[in-house]
Amino acid sequence: MGRQPCCDKVGLKKGPWTADEDRKLMNFILTHGQCCWRAVPKLAGLLRCGKSCRLRWTNYLRPDLKRGLLSDNEEKMVIDLHSQLGNRWSKIASHLPGRTDNEIKNHWNTHIKKKLRKMGIDPLTHKPLSIVEQEEEKPLKKLQKPMEQTVEEPPNYSLTKDSNNKNMLVSYDDQLMAMNLEYCVEEVPMIDPECLELICNNSSMSSSTSTSSSSSNESSILKDLQFPDFDWSDYGIHNNNNGVGNIMENNVMSLWDVDDFSSWDLLLNDDIPQSSSTFGLF
DNA sequence: AAGGCGACCAACCGCATTGGA
DNA sequence: ATCCAATGCGGTTGGTCGCCT
Numbered sequence: 297m298g299r300q301p302c303c304d305k306v307g308l309k310k311g312p313w314t315a316d317e318d319r320k321l322m323n324f325i326l327t328h329g330q331c332c333w334r335a336v337p338k339l340a341g342l343l344r345c346g347k348s349c350r351l352r353w354t355n356y357l358r359p360d361l362k363r364g365l366l367s368d369n370e371e372k373m374v375i376d377l378h379s380q381l382g383n384r385w386s387k388i389a390s391h392l393p394g395r396t397d398n399e400i401k402n403h404w405n406t407h408i409k410k411k412l413r414k415m416g417i418d419p420l421t422h423k424p425l426s427i428v429e430q431e432e433e434k435p436l437k438k439l440q441k442p443m444e445q446t447v448e449e450p451p452n453y454s455l456t457k458d459s460n461n462k463n464m465l466v467s468y469d470d471q472l473m474a475m476n477l478e479y480c481v482e483e484v485p486m487i488d489p490e491c492l493e494l495i496c497n498n499s500s501m502s503s504s505t506s507t508s509s510s511s512s513n514e515s516s517i518l519k520d521l522q523f524p525d526f527d528w529s530d531y532g533i534h535n536n537n538n539g540v541g542n543i544m545e546n547n548v549m550s551l552w553d554v555d556d557f558s559s560w561d562l563l564l565n566d567d568i569p570q571s572s573s574t575f576g577l578f
Numbered sequence: 579a580a581g582g583c584g585a586c587c588a589a590c591c592g593c594a595t596t597g598g599a
Numbered sequence: 600a601t602c603c604a605a606t607g608c609g610g611t612t613g614g615t616c617g618c619c620t
Contacts, residue, residue: 313589333605333606334605346605346606348589348590352588397609398589399587
């Protein structure tokens with residue numbers, strides 16, 4: 297006996313959401329808050345499964361979402377967090393307010409992976425590719441080792457400049473020795489900010505155009521959506537002279553300007569259940 | 579102009595986890 | 600302790616768009 301489907305899929309719509317569906321879902325959530333996703337489609341008058349509604353809301357419609365490409369800083373954070381957390385996208389996303397796990401996952405798979413490979417770093421292990429390849433070439437040796445014996449891990453590396461201003465990989469141990477620093481091992485990021493800076497600087501040269509284009513794109517997406525029952529001004533989004541919603545300011549929704557970021561605690565605190573609703577808006 | 583191709587990303591699928599009965 | 604519904608999560612798919620030939 298297989299698992300029951302999450303909902304009765306007969307007659308349910310799939311695929312891209314229409315502006316009308318978005319409006320219905322948005323109006324419903326803003327009126328009633330988030331509760332019982334299974335019931336949402338019926339109550340909101342949507343021919344969608346509850347799961348689909350939840351995804352659409354969390355990944356696209358939530359008013360607190362940032363849009364557009366990840367900034368250099370955000371990208372650095374993602375790489376750093378990924379080195380510590382692995383593919384736990386929701387955990388990573390919880391450290392980046394306004395970003396969704398889906399968005400970060402997509403960005404990782406399409407942009408960051410490539411950049412890291414270009415830098416000679418394995419995106420899975422965050423170690424230099426040459427070492428990873430060596431390890432893959434000697435699987436038998438590894439297998440022959442007794443289980444109790446600890447496998448000697450290669451040191452974690454970061455990218456730095458040598459005296460000739462050429463990029464070079466230096467192990468953390470070497471760096472720490474050089475800097476005479478003590479470090480709590482559990483908190484050592486596998487790639488240091490210096491390295492990330494280089495990665496991001498390189499990337500920003502190649503992707504700067506897409507950054508600017510996406511921000512105009514995102515406002516048009518919201519522009520296209522018309523929410524007759526929803527007053528964006530409540531969320532710090534005001535009309536400009538052209539009658540167009542001034543949604544983005546420095547690539548961040550004005551919503552975040554409200555209340556000195558006090559609501560971020562809600563987002564970042566794992567103890568607060570998601571059902572406590574978005575930042576006390578409801 | 580049009581067809582091929584790859585990149586991007588929204589959305590889906592199915593397993594895992596959680597929480598209440 | 601167990602079951603089951605609801606929700607969360609991560610991997611994958613497929614549609615769209617832009618670039619190249």
